[in-house]
Amino acid sequence: MPHQTRRELLAKTITTTAATLIAPAALLAAESKNEPEVTATEDLMREHGVLRRALLVYAELADKIRQQPASIDAAALHKAAQLFRTFGEDYHEKMLEEEHIFPIVRKMKGEAAKYPDILVAQHHRGREITDYMLAVTSGPRIASNHAAPLARAIQDFVLMYQNHAAREDTIVFPAWKENFTSRQLDEISDQFEDIEHKMFGADGFEDAEKTIGGIEQAFGLADISQFTAPPPPKP
Numbered sequence: 651m652p653h654q655t656r657r658e659l660l661a662k663t664i665t666t667t668a669a670t671l672i673a674p675a676a677l678l679a680a681e682s683k684n685e686p687e688v689t690a691t692e693d694l695m696r697e698h699g700v701l702r703r704a705l706l707v708y709a710e711l712a713d714k715i716r717q718q719p720a721s722i723d724a725a726a727l728h729k730a731a732q733l734f735r736t737f738g739e740d741y742h743e744k745m746l747e748e749e750h751i752f753p754i755v756r757k758m759k760g761e762a763a764k765y766p767d768i769l770v771a772q773h774h775r776g777r778e779i780t781d782y783m784l785a786v787t788s789g790p791r792i793a794s795n796h797a798a799p800l801a802r803a804i805q806d807f808v809l810m811y812q813n814h815a816a817r818e819d820t821i822v823f824p825a826w827k828e829n830f831t832s833r834q835l836d837e838i839s840d841q842f843e844d845i846e847h848k849m850f851g852a853d854g855f856e857d858a859e860k861t862i863g864g865i866e867q868a869f870g871l872a873d874i875s876q877f878t879a880p881p882p883p884k885p
């Protein structure tokens with residue numbers, strides 16, 4: 651079901667109940683019944699969830715790429731890199747973090763202000779690596795001469811982004827949030843939704859989640875029970 655912004659929900663409620671006089675409290679109740687609002691930081695963090703799932707796919711594949719590059723589904727890996735490009739780099743990083751989050755955090759006092767410059771440099775390095783991944787996965791198979799450097803680049807990318815997203819979730823986003831009231835955050839959340847709709851249509855997040863699910867399927871990584879840890883040895 652497409653996510654609706656507060657404004658859209660309100661407009662819908664007003665239209666469908668045009669003949670009835672409704673109090674603001676009733677409007678709010680109708681709104682909360684329809685779909686829970688996704689806050690701005692929740693939005694950013696669930697985007698990280700999609701990107702982390704792409705990183706998990708990358709991490710699973712790195713050794714196989716190094717050892718048996720011809721056995722890798724190059725088209726599915728290409729699709730993962732395309733998802734990281736459009737949803738991660740072009741949207742989440744460029745349109746949200748670099749436009750809305752980092753400029754504010756940069757001006758703050760304290761620990762968080764040190765992060766934006768480093769994080770932007772990492773965004774740029776990430777783009778270079780994604781360009782490379784897209785180039786070497788564009789054919790039906792990964793050529794053997796690309797196997798070792800691609801595996802290395804993927805492992806470096808995964809390590810960088812695991813650190814990157816974890817710092818954003820725990821230091822940068824919470825610091826950014828301190829600058830706003832709840833009402834302002836609601837408005838920003840709607841703004842983020844508008845950007846998402848402009849870039850991807852009605853279901854940006856839902857489509858990205860489906861895409862990563864399909865990629866996991868293609869590599870036999872969809873069933874998470876395979877990742878349940880074995881029992882530890884007896885001490």
Ligand SMILES: [Fe+2]
Nearest residue numbers: 743747769818
């Ligand atoms: Fe970032």
Ligand SMILES: [Fe+2]
Nearest residue numbers: 742747815818
């Ligand atoms: Fe991020």
